[in-house]
Amino acid sequence: MNIQKHPIVVLSGPSGSGKTTIVKRLVSAAPVQLVKSISATTRAARPNEVDGEDYYFLTDEEFRRRLAEDQFIEFAEVFSSGFLYGTLKSELDRAWSRNGWAFLEIDVEGAMKVVHQYPQAVTIFLRTPSPDEFERRLRRRGTESEEIIQKRLATAARELELASRYRYVVVNDQLDQAVSEICEILRSEENSGNAG
Numbered sequence: 001m002n003i004q005k006h007p008i009v010v011l012s013g014p015s016g017s018g019k020t021t022i023v024k025r026l027v028s029a030a031p032v033q034l035v036k037s038i039s040a041t042t043r044a045a046r047p048n049e050v051d052g053e054d055y056y057f058l059t060d061e062e063f064r065r066r067l068a069e070d071q072f073i074e075f076a077e078v079f080s081s082g083f084l085y086g087t088l089k090s091e092l093d094r095a096w097s098r099n100g101w102a103f104l105e106i107d108v109e110g111a112m113k114v115v116h117q118y119p120q121a122v123t124i125f126l127r128t129p130s131p132d133e134f135e136r137r138l139r140r141r142g143t144e145s146e147e148i149i150q151k152r153l154a155t156a157a158r159e160l161e162l163a164s165r166y167r168y169v170v171v172n173d174q175l176d177q178a179v180s181e182i183c184e185i186l187r188s189e190e191n192s193g194n195a196g
Contacts, residue, residue, distance in 0.1 A: 007101040008092065008118050009034065009186065010111045013126030014156030016137035018172040022126065023105050025179045031187045034103040035095035043083040060084065074106065074113035108159045122189050124182060125166035129173045131156070
């Protein structure tokens with residue numbers, strides 16, 4: 001366990017919960033300075049993705065070397081894809097060197113690893129009003145096969161079971177309301193001094 005001198009915010013939620021949109025809004029609208037952590041991955045960059053902005057694109061060998069050197073706070077092998085994803089410890093330092101709050105958008109498994117090391121982390125679980133809404137949002141995207149949708153729904157069900165392990169659960173029914181609620185959480189955490 002690490003002595004936490006600086007704030008960490010962890011946001012998780014199943015596919016279709018609206019994380020990406022909310023993260024973008026929070027980075028500009030939050031009452032505290034959020035510095036979004038950039039994840040490392042072994043998958044190849046997609047068109048328009050920039051190394052060091054969207055992800056740190058590492059070879060499998062490089063990722064595993066850094067893993068062996070204990071450079072990650074959390075990581076996971078996404079078995080459906082075969083790729084590794086993780087958060088480098090240096091991302092926390094990058095946020096803190098800017099006097100910001102390290103802002104991690106990671107899955108539930110990764111979040112539990114972070115909380116184990118940093119119990120004071122502010123954890124927020126984002127969900128839709130109902131499980132049916134997850135499915136509607138996934139299908140509305142129109143980007144994934146039925147097989148992938150079913151896998152995502154199964155993962156979402158498992159993640160929802162762990163929502164109670166987060167300090168806060170926010171329902172993303174109305175985007176503005178959800179952003180406002182998270183801003184209020186951050187303001188409250190800043191005032192109480194719990195986050196750092």
